[in-house]
Amino acid sequence: MTTAAPLRIGVLGCADIAVRRMMPAMAALPETEVTAVASRDPEKAAAAAAPHGAAAVHGYEALLRREDVDAVYVPLPAALHAEWTEAALRAGKHVLAEKPLTTDPERTAALLDLAARSGLALMENVMFVHHRLHTDVRKLVADGAIGELRALHASFGIPRLPATDIRHDPELGGGALGDVGVYPLRAALHLLGDELDVLGAHLVRGAGSRVETAGGALLATPSGVTAHLAFGMDHGYRSAYELWGSEGRLIVERAYTPPADHRPVVRLETRTGTEERLLDADDQVRNTVAAFAASVRAGAGVAHDRETPLRQARLLDAVRRRAAPS
Structure with missing residues (x-):
């Protein structure tokens, strides 16, 4: 990827937020493009990828092996965020992951550390703050x-x-x-x-x-x-x-x-x-995608906002621990 080239994003899964909001924003920005969309259902992948001229990929692992993917967007169910965020980072991909980044603050900290050591951007997709x-x-x-x-x-x-x-x-x-x-x-x-x-x-x-x-x-x-x-x-x-x-x-x-x-x-x-x-x-969706692309291009890794997702994870955990479910 050169400085002038758009950030090539692969999408893991065909969640509604990915299809309806995030991929159109990625396709509209000159700084980014949707390169590939993966699903365990080939028909779903094809339907989601077609409007953006992206490749339809069968399986998440196959997308992470693609050399034409610089970064990965993870809109999977919350319990799967940690597994596939880690897999993407270990494959050398920058990651934009849906909130919450993980369901465990220790796992969140470990992923942020991994991204920092790898020189990769890891951003949690909390859009309204943008x-x-x-x-x-x-x-x-x-x-x-x-x-x-x-x-x-x-x-x-x-x-x-x-x-x-x-x-x-x-x-x-x-x-x-x-x-x-x-x-x-x-x-x-x-x-x-x-x-x-x-x-x-x-x-x-x-x-x-x-x-x-x-x-x-x-x-x-x-x-x-x-x-x-x-x-x-x-x-x-x-x-x-x-x-x-x-x-x-x-x-x-x-x-x-x-x-x-x-x-x-x-x-x-x-x-x-x-x-x-x-x-x-x-447009907070567009702003979020642009902020992610800017972080990747700056080479800042997670330094732009390492502490906020970690504090958020710890507060979510503290709320759950203090609560008395009925």
């Missing part, structure tokens, strides 16, 4: 728009999933905490900083489910700012957070998965009234 909305929000808070920050309330919930959905399968790493709970938890890291402790947590297993379908957690910074998190996958849809300060509140709806043409609205409530600020649309 939307400039959240940069604007952090600037408003830093500029004192709501006074001194006191608390964050963050929630993400989706409607009930079919019983056959892989997110109900514990063997595949299913459960609300890793699937939807990671969004408000990452929002807390992104907006409050890295020094968060889990003070309490609760996970709820819905009737007939083998995994938790809802939960909540209370976290806090050393200075006493609290983060109240709620999440679930048997809920009316909600994707939001609120920052509460000494002089007002800042509220963001559609916070985590906005479409590229959506213009976010930040609602600012203070004693002088309510103001709604309409921000520019932004």
Whole structure:
């Protein structure tokens, strides 16, 4: 691969997020291209690869052996992320892996170490942090728009999933905490900083489910700012957070998965009234792919963001350990 050549990406699996969102973004960017798509089902691989002129590959191992693949995107079920991320790194490929990177913080640390030793980029696909909305929000808070920050309330919930959905399968790493709970938890890291402790947590297993379908957690910074998190996958849809300060509140709806043409609205409530600020649309999927390509080209490996995915993994683990499932 030369400096001017696009980053050639192979995709392990035909998950909906890969087909519907990630591969179109990879194909649209001049910095990247979809070179190959692998599946254990040859027909699925062919159907996913065809729109991008990519090679259809039977089996994940075969894709990792291809010399025309510089980097690998891993959209497999959560329980398979560690195995195939490690295999890709050992094959000399840069990796963009779906969240959570693994279901175990020690395994996450080991993969980050492997990437660093190998001089390879390893990035977890948490897309909303690449939307400039959240940069604007952090600037408003830093500029004192709501006074001194006191608390964050963050929630993400989706409607009930079919019983056959892989997110109900514990063997595949299913459960609300890793699937939807990671969004408000990452929002807390992104907006409050890295020094968060889990003070309490609760996970709820819905009737007939083998995994938790809802939960909540209370976290806090050393200075006493609290983060109240709620999440679930048997809920009316909600994707939001609120920052509460000494002089007002800042509220963001559609916070985590906005479409590229959506213009976010930040609602600012203070004693002088309510103001709604309409921000520019932004494409967080495109931004994420571009950030991954930039990391590869810079030769930065994981140095650009090694600690955040590790802290996220440790916090997810701490929430699970503190929880009392019912």
